[in-house]
Amino acid sequence: MSALVSIRDLTVTYRRDGNVVAALKNISLDIVAGERLAIIGESGSGKSTLALAIAGLLPASSAVGGRIEWPGLGRAPLLGRDIGFVFQDPSASLDPVMTIGKQIAEVARTHLGLTWSQAYAKAKTLLERVRLPDPDSALHAFPHQLSGGQKQRVAIAAAIAAGPKLLIADEATSALDTIVQAEIVALIRHLVAEDGMTLLFISHDIALAAQLAERIAVFRHGQLVELGTTARIVDAPTQAYTRTLLDAHIGLDAAPLLNRAGLSA
Amino acid sequence: MSLLAVSSLTKRYRRGGKTVIAVDDVSFHIEPGETLALAGPSGSGKSTIARLVLRLIEPDAGAIEFESDDFLALRGATLRARRARLQMVFQDPLAAFNPRATVARVLEDPLRIHGIASRTERPRRIAALLERVGLAADLAPRAIHEISGGQRQRVAIARAIATRPSLIVLDEAVSALDVSVRGQILDLLLDLQRKERIAYLFISHDLGVVRAVAHRVILLDAGRIAESGDARAVIDAPQSAIGKALVAAAPRLKGTTQDAS
Numbered sequence: 001m002s003a004l005v006s007i008r009d010l011t012v013t014y015r016r017d018g019n020v021v022a023a024l025k026n027i028s029l030d031i032v033a034g035e036r037l038a039i040i041g042e043s044g045s046g047k048s049t050l051a052l053a054i055a056g057l058l059p060a061s062s063a064v065g066g067r068i069e070w071p072g073l074g075r076a077p078l079l080g081r082d083i084g085f086v087f088q089d090p091s092a093s094l095d096p097v098m099t100i101g102k103q104i105a106e107v108a109r110t111h112l113g114l115t116w117s118q119a120y121a122k123a124k125t126l127l128e129r130v131r132l133p134d135p136d137s138a139l140h141a142f143p144h145q146l147s148g149g150q151k152q153r154v155a156i157a158a159a160i161a162a163g164p165k166l167l168i169a170d171e172a173t174s175a176l177d178t179i180v181q182a183e184i185v186a187l188i189r190h191l192v193a194e195d196g197m198t199l200l201f202i203s204h205d206i207a208l209a210a211q212l213a214e215r216i217a218v219f220r221h222g223q224l225v226e227l228g229t230t231a232r233i234v235d236a237p238t239q240a241y242t243r244t245l246l247d248a249h250i251g252l253d254a255a256p257l258l259n260r261a262g263l264s265a
Numbered sequence: 266m267s268l269l270a271v272s273s274l275t276k277r278y279r280r281g282g283k284t285v286i287a288v289d290d291v292s293f294h295i296e297p298g299e300t301l302a303l304a305g306p307s308g309s310g311k312s313t314i315a316r317l318v319l320r321l322i323e324p325d326a327g328a329i330e331f332e333s334d335d336f337l338a339l340r341g342a343t344l345r346a347r348r349a350r351l352q353m354v355f356q357d358p359l360a361a362f363n364p365r366a367t368v369a370r371v372l373e374d375p376l377r378i379h380g381i382a383s384r385t386e387r388p389r390r391i392a393a394l395l396e397r398v399g400l401a402a403d404l405a406p407r408a409i410h411e412i413s414g415g416q417r418q419r420v421a422i423a424r425a426i427a428t429r430p431s432l433i434v435l436d437e438a439v440s441a442l443d444v445s446v447r448g449q450i451l452d453l454l455l456d457l458q459r460k461e462r463i464a465y466l467f468i469s470h471d472l473g474v475v476r477a478v479a480h481r482v483i484l485l486d487a488g489r490i491a492e493s494g495d496a497r498a499v500i501d502a503p504q505s506a507i508g509k510a511l512v513a514a515a516p517r518l519k520g521t522t523q524d525a526s
Contacts, residue, residue: 042443043414148307177307177470182514204443207516234518248444250473252500252515257451257477258300 003030004072004165004198005054011065012049012058023049025222026066031166033072036192036199038213038230040206040245045219047202051170054200055083072198073165081111084159084197088171090151094143094158100127101139104158111162126157130187149180153187160191167192170202185212206245210234218242266333267294268431268464269318274327276313287313288324289488297431298462302475302496305485305507311468314485315436318466319353320344332431349379349428356437358417362409368395368420369405375427394423399453415446419453426457436468451478472515476500484508 012024024046031037031054041047052058054068056079070077077083087093095103104126105119114122120139127135130153143151152172159167169188173181189212192199203209209216209230216233218225218241226239237243250257276288288310295301303311316322318329320336329336332350339347355361362371372391376382382390392402398419409417418438425433435454439447455478457463469475475482479496486507492499503509 042445178472178514178516179306179510182516205516206444207518210518211516244445246518248448249518250448250471250477251517252473252476252512254473254477256497257455258480 002033002072004033004070005031006069006071007031007050007054007066008069009066010050010053010068012046012053013063014059015061020063022222023062024053027224028066029217029224029227031198031200032215033165034196034198035215036189036201036213038201038203038209038216039219040203040209040216041219042204042245044221046222047204047219048170049222050219051085051168051200051202054166055079055085055168057085077166078111080107080164081162082165084162084164084167086152086155086159086167086169086172088174090148090155091143093155094151096143098142099139100141100143100146100154104154104161107158107161122161123157126161127154129160129191130154130157132157149176149184152176152180152184156184156187156191160195160197163195165198166200167197168200168202171204172201173208174204181208188212206234207249207251218245267330268297268299268332269295269466270328270330271314271318272328272330274314274317274329275325276310276317276322277325286488288317291327291485291488291490293483293490293493295432295464295466297464298458299481300458300465300467300479302467302469302479302482303485304469304472304475304482304511305491306470306511308487309485309507310488311470311485312436313488315353315434315466315468319351319434320348346379349375349381350431351434352425352428352430352432353434353436354418354421354425354438356441358414358421359410361421362417364408364410366409367405368400368407368409368412371409371420371424372405372427375424379428381428390427394427395420397426397457398423399449413446415442415450418442418446418450422450422453422457426461426463429461430463432464432466434466434468437470438467439474440469440471447474454478472500472511484511 008028010024010027013020013022039047039050101120101123104123108114108122109119124135124139127138132138132150132153173184201212213230216230217227220241226242272292274288274291278285278287303314305311317324369391372394373387376387376390391405395402395404400419439450442450467479476496482496482499483493484491484505484507491505491507503512
Protein backbone atom coordinates (compact mmCIF):
# COMPACT_ATOMS: atom_id res chain seq x y z
CA MET A 1 0.00 0.00 0.00
CA SER A 2 2.52 2.63 -1.08
CA ALA A 3 1.28 5.97 -2.31
CA LEU A 4 1.91 6.95 -5.91
CA VAL A 5 0.51 10.41 -5.25
CA SER A 6 0.19 12.06 -1.86
CA ILE A 7 -2.11 15.08 -1.64
CA ARG A 8 -1.95 17.21 1.50
CA ASP A 9 -4.15 20.19 2.40
CA LEU A 10 -4.78 20.98 -1.24
CA THR A 11 -6.75 24.17 -1.72
CA VAL A 12 -7.51 25.63 -5.13
CA THR A 13 -9.21 28.98 -5.64
CA TYR A 14 -10.34 30.64 -8.84
CA ARG A 15 -11.16 34.27 -9.48
CA ARG A 16 -14.55 34.73 -11.03
CA ASP A 17 -16.13 38.15 -11.66
CA GLY A 18 -13.81 39.69 -9.08
CA ASN A 19 -14.77 37.12 -6.44
CA VAL A 20 -12.53 34.39 -5.09
CA VAL A 21 -14.19 30.99 -5.38
CA ALA A 22 -12.73 27.96 -3.61
CA ALA A 23 -12.94 24.94 -5.92
CA LEU A 24 -11.11 22.64 -3.48
CA LYS A 25 -10.76 23.08 0.28
CA ASN A 26 -8.06 21.32 2.32
CA ILE A 27 -8.08 18.04 0.47
CA SER A 28 -5.79 15.30 1.81
CA LEU A 29 -5.74 11.87 0.22
CA ASP A 30 -3.33 9.27 -1.10
CA ILE A 31 -3.63 7.58 -4.48
CA VAL A 32 -2.25 4.10 -3.86
CA ALA A 33 0.09 2.72 -6.53
CA GLY A 34 -1.79 0.30 -8.75
CA GLU A 35 -5.28 1.04 -7.43
CA ARG A 36 -8.41 2.09 -9.26
CA LEU A 37 -9.71 5.14 -7.38
CA ALA A 38 -12.93 6.89 -8.37
CA ILE A 39 -13.67 10.50 -7.54
CA ILE A 40 -17.39 11.14 -7.67
CA GLY A 41 -19.47 14.24 -7.20
CA GLU A 42 -21.99 16.56 -8.78
CA SER A 43 -21.42 19.85 -10.62
CA GLY A 44 -19.22 22.17 -8.59
CA SER A 45 -17.90 19.39 -6.37
CA GLY A 46 -14.30 20.08 -7.39
CA LYS A 47 -13.71 16.63 -8.88
CA SER A 48 -12.41 17.94 -12.20
CA THR A 49 -10.32 20.59 -10.46
CA LEU A 50 -8.66 17.79 -8.50
CA ALA A 51 -7.86 15.93 -11.73
CA LEU A 52 -6.45 19.08 -13.33
CA ALA A 53 -4.40 19.90 -10.21
CA ILE A 54 -2.83 16.43 -10.16
CA ALA A 55 -2.04 16.71 -13.87
CA GLY A 56 -0.61 20.22 -13.49
CA LEU A 57 -3.23 21.59 -15.84
CA LEU A 58 -4.84 24.25 -13.63
CA PRO A 59 -5.26 27.62 -15.32
CA ALA A 60 -2.66 30.24 -14.42
CA SER A 61 -5.35 32.37 -12.82
CA SER A 62 -5.93 29.78 -10.07
CA ALA A 63 -4.21 29.93 -6.69
CA VAL A 64 -3.00 26.65 -5.21
CA GLY A 65 -2.21 25.92 -1.56
CA GLY A 66 -0.96 22.69 0.01
CA ARG A 67 1.14 19.98 -1.62
CA ILE A 68 0.89 17.28 -4.25
CA GLU A 69 3.81 14.88 -3.89
CA TRP A 70 4.79 11.83 -5.94
CA PRO A 71 6.55 9.42 -3.56
CA GLY A 72 5.87 6.60 -6.01
CA LEU A 73 7.79 8.41 -8.70
CA GLY A 74 10.55 10.10 -6.70
CA ARG A 75 10.52 13.19 -8.94
CA ALA A 76 8.16 15.72 -10.45
CA PRO A 77 5.81 14.07 -12.94
CA LEU A 78 5.64 14.95 -16.60
CA LEU A 79 2.21 15.11 -18.19
CA GLY A 80 2.04 12.73 -21.14
CA ARG A 81 4.90 10.55 -19.90
CA ASP A 82 3.98 9.90 -16.27
CA ILE A 83 0.35 10.95 -16.44
CA GLY A 84 -2.09 10.06 -19.20
CA PHE A 85 -5.21 12.19 -19.34
CA VAL A 86 -8.48 11.27 -21.05
CA PHE A 87 -11.08 14.04 -21.23
CA GLN A 88 -14.86 13.86 -21.66
CA ASP A 89 -14.85 15.20 -25.20
CA PRO A 90 -12.37 13.33 -27.39
CA SER A 91 -12.89 15.84 -30.21
CA ALA A 92 -11.46 18.55 -27.98
CA SER A 93 -8.31 16.56 -27.18
CA LEU A 94 -7.60 15.37 -30.74
CA ASP A 95 -6.17 17.66 -33.43
CA PRO A 96 -8.82 17.71 -36.19
CA VAL A 97 -6.29 18.18 -39.01
CA MET A 98 -3.69 15.60 -37.91
CA THR A 99 -4.00 11.90 -38.71
CA ILE A 100 -4.79 9.53 -35.85
CA GLY A 101 -1.48 7.74 -36.37
CA LYS A 102 0.58 10.92 -36.14
CA GLN A 103 -1.16 12.13 -32.97
CA ILE A 104 -0.36 8.90 -31.15
CA ALA A 105 3.12 8.55 -32.69
CA GLU A 106 3.98 12.08 -31.59
CA VAL A 107 3.39 11.17 -27.92
CA ALA A 108 5.56 8.06 -28.25
CA ARG A 109 8.30 9.98 -30.09
CA THR A 110 8.35 12.87 -27.64
CA HIS A 111 8.42 10.82 -24.46
CA LEU A 112 10.08 7.57 -25.46
CA GLY A 113 12.71 8.95 -27.84
CA LEU A 114 11.58 6.74 -30.71
CA THR A 115 12.18 7.47 -34.38
CA TRP A 116 9.09 8.32 -36.43
CA SER A 117 8.93 4.85 -37.96
CA GLN A 118 9.25 3.21 -34.52
CA ALA A 119 6.65 5.62 -33.19
CA TYR A 120 4.22 4.75 -36.01
CA ALA A 121 4.71 1.05 -35.34
CA LYS A 122 3.97 1.76 -31.67
CA ALA A 123 0.87 3.73 -32.68
CA LYS A 124 -0.41 0.79 -34.68
CA THR A 125 0.12 -1.57 -31.72
CA LEU A 126 -1.75 0.90 -29.49
CA LEU A 127 -4.69 1.11 -31.91
CA GLU A 128 -4.87 -2.69 -31.78
CA ARG A 129 -4.71 -2.59 -27.99
CA VAL A 130 -7.65 -0.16 -27.78
CA ARG A 131 -9.47 -2.49 -30.21
CA LEU A 132 -10.09 0.02 -32.94
CA PRO A 133 -11.45 -1.82 -35.98
CA ASP A 134 -9.00 -1.84 -38.90
CA PRO A 135 -5.99 -0.17 -37.20
CA ASP A 136 -4.06 0.05 -40.49
CA SER A 137 -6.52 2.42 -42.12
CA ALA A 138 -7.21 4.19 -38.81
CA LEU A 139 -3.54 5.31 -38.74
CA HIS A 140 -4.25 7.47 -41.79
CA ALA A 141 -7.76 8.56 -40.79
CA PHE A 142 -8.70 11.93 -39.34
CA PRO A 143 -10.72 12.26 -36.11
CA HIS A 144 -13.93 13.37 -37.89
CA GLN A 145 -14.05 10.05 -39.73
CA LEU A 146 -14.53 8.14 -36.46
CA SER A 147 -17.55 7.74 -34.18
CA GLY A 148 -17.54 9.20 -30.65
CA GLY A 149 -16.61 5.86 -29.11
CA GLN A 150 -13.82 5.28 -31.63
CA LYS A 151 -12.44 8.77 -30.97
CA GLN A 152 -12.38 8.04 -27.25
CA ARG A 153 -10.43 4.82 -28.00
CA VAL A 154 -7.90 6.93 -29.93
CA ALA A 155 -7.68 9.43 -27.06
CA ILE A 156 -7.00 6.53 -24.68
CA ALA A 157 -4.31 5.16 -27.04
CA ALA A 158 -2.61 8.58 -27.04
CA ALA A 159 -2.94 8.86 -23.24
CA ILE A 160 -1.20 5.52 -22.60
CA ALA A 161 1.34 5.79 -25.46
CA ALA A 162 4.25 6.74 -23.22
CA GLY A 163 3.40 4.12 -20.58
CA PRO A 164 2.25 6.49 -17.82
CA LYS A 165 2.09 5.42 -14.18
CA LEU A 166 -1.19 7.25 -13.66
CA LEU A 167 -4.15 7.29 -16.02
CA ILE A 168 -6.73 10.01 -15.31
CA ALA A 169 -10.12 9.59 -16.97
CA ASP A 170 -12.23 12.72 -16.40
CA GLU A 171 -15.87 11.90 -17.29
CA ALA A 172 -14.31 9.95 -20.16
CA THR A 173 -17.49 7.99 -20.90
CA SER A 174 -20.16 10.57 -20.01
CA ALA A 175 -20.86 11.69 -23.58
CA LEU A 176 -21.14 8.12 -24.89
CA ASP A 177 -24.24 5.97 -25.03
CA THR A 178 -24.68 3.19 -22.47
CA ILE A 179 -23.39 0.35 -24.63
CA VAL A 180 -20.28 2.22 -25.80
CA GLN A 181 -19.74 3.46 -22.24
CA ALA A 182 -19.67 -0.12 -20.97
CA GLU A 183 -17.17 -1.06 -23.70
CA ILE A 184 -14.86 1.86 -22.88
CA VAL A 185 -15.04 1.12 -19.14
CA ALA A 186 -14.12 -2.52 -19.85
CA LEU A 187 -11.25 -1.35 -22.07
CA ILE A 188 -9.90 1.04 -19.41
CA ARG A 189 -10.08 -1.73 -16.80
CA HIS A 190 -8.24 -4.13 -19.10
CA LEU A 191 -5.48 -1.68 -20.09
CA VAL A 192 -4.91 -0.54 -16.50
CA ALA A 193 -4.51 -4.17 -15.38
CA GLU A 194 -2.25 -5.10 -18.29
CA ASP A 195 0.13 -2.16 -17.86
CA GLY A 196 -0.04 -2.02 -14.07
CA MET A 197 -1.26 1.57 -14.23
CA THR A 198 -2.94 3.46 -11.40
CA LEU A 199 -6.37 4.76 -12.38
CA LEU A 200 -8.06 7.95 -11.27
CA PHE A 201 -11.63 7.73 -12.59
CA ILE A 202 -13.60 10.97 -12.30
CA SER A 203 -17.36 10.57 -12.67
CA HIS A 204 -20.75 11.95 -11.68
CA ASP A 205 -22.15 8.41 -11.83
CA ILE A 206 -21.75 6.49 -8.57
CA ALA A 207 -22.94 3.21 -10.12
CA LEU A 208 -20.42 3.43 -12.95
CA ALA A 209 -17.69 4.27 -10.42
CA ALA A 210 -18.74 1.30 -8.27
CA GLN A 211 -18.35 -1.05 -11.24
CA LEU A 212 -14.80 0.02 -11.98
CA ALA A 213 -13.13 1.32 -8.84
CA GLU A 214 -11.70 -0.40 -5.76
CA ARG A 215 -12.04 2.77 -3.71
CA ILE A 216 -14.42 5.72 -4.04
CA ALA A 217 -13.92 9.28 -2.83
CA VAL A 218 -17.09 11.37 -2.63
CA PHE A 219 -16.69 15.12 -3.21
CA ARG A 220 -19.13 17.93 -2.61
CA HIS A 221 -18.69 21.72 -2.76
CA GLY A 222 -14.90 21.33 -2.96
CA GLN A 223 -14.61 19.06 0.05
CA LEU A 224 -13.87 15.39 0.49
CA VAL A 225 -17.03 14.01 2.08
CA GLU A 226 -16.06 10.37 2.42
CA LEU A 227 -13.41 7.93 1.17
CA GLY A 228 -13.54 4.16 1.41
CA THR A 229 -13.58 0.86 -0.38
CA THR A 230 -16.31 0.58 -2.99
CA ALA A 231 -18.19 -2.06 -0.98
CA ARG A 232 -18.08 0.11 2.16
CA ILE A 233 -19.23 3.28 0.36
CA VAL A 234 -22.08 1.46 -1.43
CA ASP A 235 -23.24 -0.75 1.45
CA ALA A 236 -22.44 1.32 4.53
CA PRO A 237 -21.90 5.00 3.76
CA THR A 238 -21.20 7.07 6.86
CA GLN A 239 -22.21 10.40 5.37
CA ALA A 240 -25.77 11.52 4.61
CA TYR A 241 -24.68 13.04 1.30
CA THR A 242 -23.28 9.72 0.08
CA ARG A 243 -26.60 8.13 1.05
CA THR A 244 -28.40 10.82 -1.00
CA LEU A 245 -26.28 10.03 -4.06
CA LEU A 246 -26.90 6.29 -3.67
CA ASP A 247 -30.65 6.84 -3.27
CA ALA A 248 -30.75 9.13 -6.30
CA HIS A 249 -29.36 6.39 -8.54
CA ILE A 250 -32.20 5.03 -10.65
CA GLY A 251 -31.11 1.51 -11.46
CA LEU A 252 -32.87 -1.28 -13.30
CA ASP A 253 -34.22 -2.47 -9.94
CA ALA A 254 -35.49 0.91 -8.74
CA ALA A 255 -39.10 1.26 -7.62
CA PRO A 256 -41.10 2.88 -10.42
CA LEU A 257 -41.67 6.60 -9.82
CA LEU A 258 -44.94 6.18 -11.72
CA ASN A 259 -46.49 4.16 -8.92
CA ARG A 260 -45.28 6.61 -6.31
CA ALA A 261 -47.17 9.32 -8.16
CA GLY A 262 -50.23 7.09 -8.36
CA LEU A 263 -50.06 7.03 -12.11
CA SER A 264 -50.00 3.38 -12.96
CA ALA A 265 -51.57 2.81 -16.36
CA MET B 266 -58.63 7.68 -30.72
CA SER B 267 -54.94 8.06 -29.95
CA LEU B 268 -53.51 11.45 -29.13
CA LEU B 269 -50.62 10.85 -31.51
CA ALA B 270 -50.50 8.13 -34.16
CA VAL B 271 -47.35 7.72 -36.22
CA SER B 272 -47.44 5.25 -39.10
CA SER B 273 -44.66 3.93 -41.34
CA LEU B 274 -42.47 6.94 -40.64
CA THR B 275 -39.26 6.92 -42.73
CA LYS B 276 -36.43 9.45 -42.90
CA ARG B 277 -33.30 9.10 -45.03
CA TYR B 278 -30.18 11.27 -45.01
CA ARG B 279 -27.47 11.57 -47.59
CA ARG B 280 -24.07 11.46 -45.93
CA GLY B 281 -20.85 11.34 -47.92
CA GLY B 282 -22.62 10.14 -51.09
CA LYS B 283 -24.33 7.32 -49.19
CA THR B 284 -27.96 7.13 -48.13
CA VAL B 285 -28.45 6.48 -44.43
CA ILE B 286 -31.89 5.41 -43.25
CA ALA B 287 -32.21 7.20 -39.89
CA VAL B 288 -35.82 6.13 -39.30
CA ASP B 289 -37.09 3.05 -41.08
CA ASP B 290 -40.83 2.31 -41.21
CA VAL B 291 -41.60 3.22 -37.59
CA SER B 292 -45.18 3.16 -36.28
CA PHE B 293 -46.46 3.88 -32.77
CA HIS B 294 -49.19 5.70 -30.89
CA ILE B 295 -49.46 7.66 -27.65
CA GLU B 296 -52.63 7.93 -25.57
CA PRO B 297 -53.63 11.01 -23.54
CA GLY B 298 -51.74 11.18 -20.24
CA GLU B 299 -49.38 8.38 -21.23
CA THR B 300 -45.58 8.27 -21.24
CA LEU B 301 -44.06 6.43 -24.18
CA ALA B 302 -40.27 6.10 -24.01
CA LEU B 303 -37.94 5.78 -26.98
CA ALA B 304 -34.65 4.17 -26.00
CA GLY B 305 -31.69 2.92 -27.96
CA PRO B 306 -28.00 3.52 -28.63
CA SER B 307 -26.55 6.58 -30.40
CA GLY B 308 -27.69 6.67 -34.00
CA SER B 309 -30.71 4.45 -33.41
CA GLY B 310 -33.07 7.20 -34.59
CA LYS B 311 -34.54 8.41 -31.26
CA SER B 312 -33.86 12.10 -31.76
CA THR B 313 -34.73 12.00 -35.46
CA ILE B 314 -38.17 10.64 -34.52
CA ALA B 315 -38.55 13.47 -31.98
CA ARG B 316 -37.70 16.05 -34.63
CA LEU B 317 -40.10 14.45 -37.11
CA VAL B 318 -42.94 14.44 -34.59
CA LEU B 319 -42.25 18.11 -33.82
CA ARG B 320 -42.10 18.83 -37.57
CA LEU B 321 -38.66 20.37 -37.20
CA ILE B 322 -37.80 18.12 -40.17
CA GLU B 323 -40.08 16.48 -42.75
CA PRO B 324 -40.26 12.70 -43.29
CA ASP B 325 -39.64 10.95 -46.60
CA ALA B 326 -42.65 8.72 -46.04
CA GLY B 327 -45.29 7.99 -43.43
CA ALA B 328 -48.08 9.78 -41.63
CA ILE B 329 -48.45 11.61 -38.32
CA GLU B 330 -51.89 12.14 -36.85
CA PHE B 331 -52.07 14.48 -33.86
CA GLU B 332 -55.32 15.30 -32.07
CA SER B 333 -57.21 13.74 -35.00
CA ASP B 334 -55.59 15.99 -37.61
CA ASP B 335 -53.24 14.99 -40.42
CA PHE B 336 -50.35 16.81 -38.74
CA LEU B 337 -48.08 16.71 -41.79
CA ALA B 338 -50.73 18.50 -43.90
CA LEU B 339 -51.08 21.47 -41.53
CA ARG B 340 -49.65 24.73 -42.81
CA GLY B 341 -49.32 28.35 -41.71
CA ALA B 342 -51.58 29.66 -38.97
CA THR B 343 -53.27 26.29 -38.39
CA LEU B 344 -49.91 24.60 -37.85
CA ARG B 345 -48.73 27.36 -35.51
CA ALA B 346 -51.93 27.11 -33.49
CA ARG B 347 -51.67 23.33 -33.25
CA ARG B 348 -48.00 23.56 -32.24
CA ALA B 349 -49.12 25.09 -28.96
CA ARG B 350 -50.50 21.66 -28.09
CA LEU B 351 -47.20 19.89 -28.85
CA GLN B 352 -44.25 21.16 -26.84
CA MET B 353 -40.66 20.14 -26.27
CA VAL B 354 -37.92 20.13 -23.63
CA PHE B 355 -34.35 19.33 -24.67
CA GLN B 356 -31.24 18.14 -22.86
CA ASP B 357 -29.43 21.44 -22.60
CA PRO B 358 -31.71 24.26 -21.49
CA LEU B 359 -28.99 26.85 -22.04
CA ALA B 360 -28.79 25.94 -25.73
CA ALA B 361 -32.57 26.10 -26.00
CA PHE B 362 -32.84 29.68 -24.76
CA ASN B 363 -31.54 33.01 -25.88
CA PRO B 364 -28.73 33.29 -23.26
CA ARG B 365 -29.29 37.03 -22.82
CA ALA B 366 -32.98 36.66 -22.08
CA THR B 367 -34.45 36.87 -18.62
CA VAL B 368 -36.62 34.12 -17.16
CA ALA B 369 -39.67 36.40 -17.60
CA ARG B 370 -38.87 36.96 -21.28
CA VAL B 371 -38.54 33.22 -21.94
CA LEU B 372 -41.98 32.63 -20.43
CA GLU B 373 -43.57 35.72 -21.96
CA ASP B 374 -42.84 34.66 -25.55
CA PRO B 375 -45.26 31.71 -25.77
CA LEU B 376 -47.96 33.68 -23.91
CA ARG B 377 -47.65 36.50 -26.44
CA ILE B 378 -47.09 34.46 -29.61
CA HIS B 379 -50.01 32.17 -28.98
CA GLY B 380 -52.22 34.99 -27.71
CA ILE B 381 -52.74 33.26 -24.37
CA ALA B 382 -52.52 36.29 -22.11
CA SER B 383 -52.81 40.04 -22.63
CA ARG B 384 -49.85 42.26 -21.87
CA THR B 385 -51.27 43.30 -18.49
CA GLU B 386 -52.12 39.74 -17.57
CA ARG B 387 -48.70 38.26 -18.44
CA PRO B 388 -46.73 39.07 -15.25
CA ARG B 389 -49.35 37.26 -13.19
CA ARG B 390 -49.34 34.29 -15.58
CA ILE B 391 -45.53 34.15 -15.49
CA ALA B 392 -45.57 34.12 -11.68
CA ALA B 393 -48.16 31.32 -11.74
CA LEU B 394 -46.07 29.27 -14.21
CA LEU B 395 -42.95 29.67 -12.05
CA GLU B 396 -44.89 28.58 -9.01
CA ARG B 397 -46.27 25.59 -10.92
CA VAL B 398 -42.76 24.31 -11.62
CA GLY B 399 -41.54 24.94 -8.09
CA LEU B 400 -39.65 28.20 -8.66
CA ALA B 401 -39.96 31.47 -6.74
CA ALA B 402 -41.67 34.31 -8.61
CA ASP B 403 -38.72 36.60 -7.86
CA LEU B 404 -36.65 34.53 -10.30
CA ALA B 405 -38.47 36.27 -13.18
CA PRO B 406 -36.07 39.21 -13.69
CA ARG B 407 -32.94 37.00 -13.52
CA ALA B 408 -30.88 36.29 -16.63
CA ILE B 409 -31.24 32.75 -17.90
CA HIS B 410 -27.46 32.15 -17.77
CA GLU B 411 -27.30 33.14 -14.08
CA ILE B 412 -29.58 30.46 -12.72
CA SER B 413 -28.61 26.84 -12.00
CA GLY B 414 -29.03 23.98 -14.48
CA GLY B 415 -31.91 22.51 -12.52
CA GLN B 416 -33.68 25.88 -12.32
CA ARG B 417 -33.16 26.35 -16.05
CA GLN B 418 -34.75 22.99 -16.83
CA ARG B 419 -37.71 23.98 -14.64
CA VAL B 420 -38.01 27.17 -16.70
CA ALA B 421 -37.93 25.06 -19.88
CA ILE B 422 -40.79 22.95 -18.48
CA ALA B 423 -42.68 26.12 -17.50
CA ARG B 424 -42.28 27.41 -21.05
CA ALA B 425 -43.50 24.09 -22.44
CA ILE B 426 -46.64 24.02 -20.27
CA ALA B 427 -47.42 27.73 -20.86
CA THR B 428 -49.45 26.86 -23.97
CA ARG B 429 -51.38 24.01 -22.28
CA PRO B 430 -50.00 21.21 -24.42
CA SER B 431 -51.44 17.70 -24.61
CA LEU B 432 -48.04 16.22 -25.54
CA ILE B 433 -44.48 17.17 -24.59
CA VAL B 434 -41.47 15.66 -26.32
CA LEU B 435 -38.72 15.25 -23.70
CA ASP B 436 -35.45 14.62 -25.56
CA GLU B 437 -32.87 13.54 -22.94
CA ALA B 438 -34.47 16.22 -20.75
CA VAL B 439 -32.96 14.96 -17.48
CA SER B 440 -29.71 13.46 -18.83
CA ALA B 441 -27.44 16.41 -18.10
CA LEU B 442 -28.78 17.15 -14.63
CA ASP B 443 -27.05 16.29 -11.37
CA VAL B 444 -28.62 13.16 -9.89
CA SER B 445 -29.98 14.98 -6.85
CA VAL B 446 -31.79 17.42 -9.18
CA ARG B 447 -32.86 14.75 -11.66
CA GLY B 448 -35.24 13.06 -9.22
CA GLN B 449 -36.97 16.38 -8.46
CA ILE B 450 -37.45 17.16 -12.16
CA LEU B 451 -38.87 13.66 -12.80
CA ASP B 452 -41.25 14.13 -9.86
CA LEU B 453 -42.35 17.48 -11.31
CA LEU B 454 -42.98 15.93 -14.75
CA LEU B 455 -45.02 13.10 -13.23
CA ASP B 456 -47.01 15.55 -11.10
CA LEU B 457 -47.84 17.65 -14.19
CA GLN B 458 -48.87 14.53 -16.05
CA ARG B 459 -51.16 13.39 -13.27
CA LYS B 460 -52.85 16.76 -12.78
CA GLU B 461 -53.05 17.94 -16.38
CA ARG B 462 -53.11 14.65 -18.26
CA ILE B 463 -50.11 15.59 -20.40
CA ALA B 464 -48.63 12.79 -22.49
CA TYR B 465 -44.85 12.48 -22.87
CA LEU B 466 -42.68 11.15 -25.64
CA PHE B 467 -39.72 10.44 -23.37
CA ILE B 468 -36.43 9.99 -25.18
CA SER B 469 -33.57 8.62 -23.13
CA HIS B 470 -30.53 6.39 -23.33
CA ASP B 471 -30.96 5.56 -19.62
CA LEU B 472 -33.01 2.38 -19.20
CA GLY B 473 -33.17 2.78 -15.42
CA VAL B 474 -34.94 6.14 -15.77
CA VAL B 475 -37.16 4.81 -18.58
CA ARG B 476 -38.20 1.87 -16.46
CA ALA B 477 -39.02 4.19 -13.55
CA VAL B 478 -41.13 6.76 -15.41
CA ALA B 479 -42.54 5.30 -18.65
CA HIS B 480 -45.72 3.31 -19.20
CA ARG B 481 -44.51 1.79 -22.44
CA VAL B 482 -41.15 1.67 -24.20
CA ILE B 483 -39.95 1.26 -27.76
CA LEU B 484 -36.37 0.02 -28.16
CA LEU B 485 -34.79 1.25 -31.39
CA ASP B 486 -31.87 -0.18 -33.29
CA ALA B 487 -30.54 1.38 -36.50
CA GLY B 488 -33.77 3.25 -37.14
CA ARG B 489 -36.10 0.28 -36.67
CA ILE B 490 -38.25 -0.84 -33.76
CA ALA B 491 -36.48 -3.81 -32.21
CA GLU B 492 -38.96 -4.37 -29.41
CA SER B 493 -41.83 -2.59 -27.67
CA GLY B 494 -44.26 -3.09 -24.83
CA ASP B 495 -44.86 -2.39 -21.14
CA ALA B 496 -41.73 -0.57 -19.94
CA ARG B 497 -41.05 -2.80 -16.95
CA ALA B 498 -41.88 -6.02 -18.77
CA VAL B 499 -39.55 -5.19 -21.69
CA ILE B 500 -36.65 -3.98 -19.56
CA ASP B 501 -36.94 -6.78 -17.00
CA ALA B 502 -36.87 -9.44 -19.74
CA PRO B 503 -35.67 -8.02 -23.06
CA GLN B 504 -36.12 -10.31 -26.08
CA SER B 505 -34.23 -8.38 -28.77
CA ALA B 506 -30.45 -8.35 -29.15
CA ILE B 507 -30.29 -4.59 -28.63
CA GLY B 508 -32.56 -4.84 -25.59
CA LYS B 509 -30.29 -7.44 -24.03
CA ALA B 510 -27.20 -5.34 -24.83
CA LEU B 511 -28.72 -2.17 -23.35
CA VAL B 512 -29.74 -3.96 -20.15
CA ALA B 513 -26.33 -5.62 -19.81
CA ALA B 514 -24.57 -2.27 -20.23
CA ALA B 515 -26.60 -0.35 -17.63
CA PRO B 516 -24.38 0.54 -14.63
CA ARG B 517 -25.30 -1.33 -11.46
CA LEU B 518 -24.48 -0.32 -7.92
CA LYS B 519 -24.41 -3.86 -6.54
CA GLY B 520 -23.32 -7.27 -7.65
CA THR B 521 -20.47 -6.07 -9.81
CA THR B 522 -17.18 -7.88 -10.16
CA GLN B 523 -14.41 -5.97 -8.50
CA ASP B 524 -11.53 -8.07 -9.83
CA ALA B 525 -9.76 -6.86 -12.92
CA SER B 526 -10.65 -8.86 -15.98
